[in-house]
Amino acid sequence: MARYVADQSMATLFVSGSLDSLLPSNSLARLLLASLENLDFTAFECKYRNDDRGRPALEPRRLASVWLLALIRGVTSSVALSALCKRDIEFRWLLGGVEVRKSTLCDFRRDHLEALGELSTQILAALARSGQLPARELVLDGTVVRAASSCSAVRERGTLRKRVARLRDVIDEALESAEVPDSEGDQLKLSMERLNGCLAEMDEMGLMDDGDRITSTEPEASLKKLKRGGFGPAHNVQAVSDAEGGAIINVEVIAQGNDQGQLAPQVEAAQAVLEQVSMVAEAPLGPIQGVAADAAYHNPRQLKNLAEQGIEAAVPDGQGARRPEGVSDAYLSDKFNYDESTDTFTCPEGHALTSWGLNENKTSQKYRARAKDCATCPAKAQCCPKSKKVGRSVNRRLEEETIQTVAEHCKSEKGVWRRRARSVTSEGVFARMIEALHWRRCRTWGRKGAMAEARWRQIAHNLLLLTGHWQPITMKEMIPG
Helix, strand or coil: CCCCCCCCCCCCCCCCCCHHHHCCCCCHHHHHHHHHHCCCCHHHHCCCCCCCCCCCCCCHHHHHHHHHHHHHHCCCCHHHHHHHHHHCHHHHHHCCCCCCCHHHHHHHHHCCHHHHHHHHHHHHHHHHHCCCCCCCEEEEEEEEEECCCCHHHEEEHHHHHHHHHHHHHHHHHHHHCCCCCHHHHHHHHHHHHHHHHHHHHHHHHCCCCCCCEEECCCCCCEEEECCCCCEEEEEEEEEEEECCCCCEEEEEEECCCCCCCCHHHHHHHHHHHHHHHHHHHCCCCCCCCEEECCHHHCCHHHHHHHHHCCCEEECCCCCCCCCCCCCCHHHCHHHCEEECCCCEEECCCCCEEEEEEECCCCCEEEEEECHHHHHCCCCHHHHCCCCCCCCCEEEEECCHHHHHHHHHHHHCHHHHHHHHHHHHHHHHHHHHHHHHCCCCECCCCHHHHHHHHHHHHHHHHHHHHHHCCCCCCCCCCCCCC
16 A cells, blocks of 8 residues: 655744844845945935824835835735735845735835935946946937736727717716616716716817827826737836946836937936936036937937037937839939029929928928929829829928938947947846836836836846846947047
């Protein structure tokens, strides 16, 4: 007859020692808390009414270390983290053996955005003092992070209007019927207020067409194409990093759905952060010498402003010559002659195109022919076959000299290094924020919540660089010259 190991599940266990003695000396929790001990948490403590009355508060330094460890271990839910703080020795040690509610953890993660900014500045200052933040070469990139809202919360304006009308009829019938309980009537009115609130939000955002969409539960999260395929409510996250040290200098969540026009604003935000870092570190950082970004950030006016500041930009021009659909080679834009004295273009058939103002990004001047000239032109089928109510249009790009200078720099040895550095460092930074720090989806609502989550991951990333737990993702080759 087979023999089996005896059941020992009912045997009494005795564990002697304190939490500190049971926690391994090489635990990451010890490293995180020791790193935070040297930082000033006054900005967090100012929000506490920690006097002699009421229950003592949990120390913000310990709560911060709990969230940093949670992000590293892939715990993004405050409910799951609250449960871990009861049984996991690392979290129990960080909290000093005290239990914490999930609401306390959730509020702490979301409600200290300004204090998180100050904490990030202190970490950057520590990196600067240790020589890990040269801040001479900046790289910029953006990514899309899924919002807390679900795809089912996305509504079209036309659908919302129909639902409001249908719900109004239901409420009118409910008010006439004495059999409908008051609680159900109040619920219908609440639903009506929410739908009207969504329509009001769309009015403020200028979304007036029936096909325009809004996320009903999170209007700040617009519908975007996701990295893993498909579409859903998401936030546009911008990050400026140091190409030589690998640290994240600034993060920002913007409402805009793409990266156009964000070159100058992000560089200015990074410059403001570096000024604060210089004050905290009590050591001036060197001036920014170069910045690199992909073609989505190409903007001639902003590139010219950077050049005037002495900053070389390695931002390729991705707009190139575009061939309108159905246009033959003889009627491409470069075949139109520009007369600077009259500020007009002349098409190959001799018709004049006059100025119609700047384009949306204010980087090109628009010129358009009269509709009746194109309608009677024998070359319409080869020049503008799709035009019906308007004539053929062409654009004249502004700041052509700046565009040429930037294009030449992108091909130079230093420009090639900067573009490669952008690819290595920026992609590496976002890989760590999304994969290593588990940010495939936001857990908090709205742009403010997404910004808080971005700031937490910036702090975790830079703190791990400061402690040497992570190595910077940067170019191995030094910058030429």
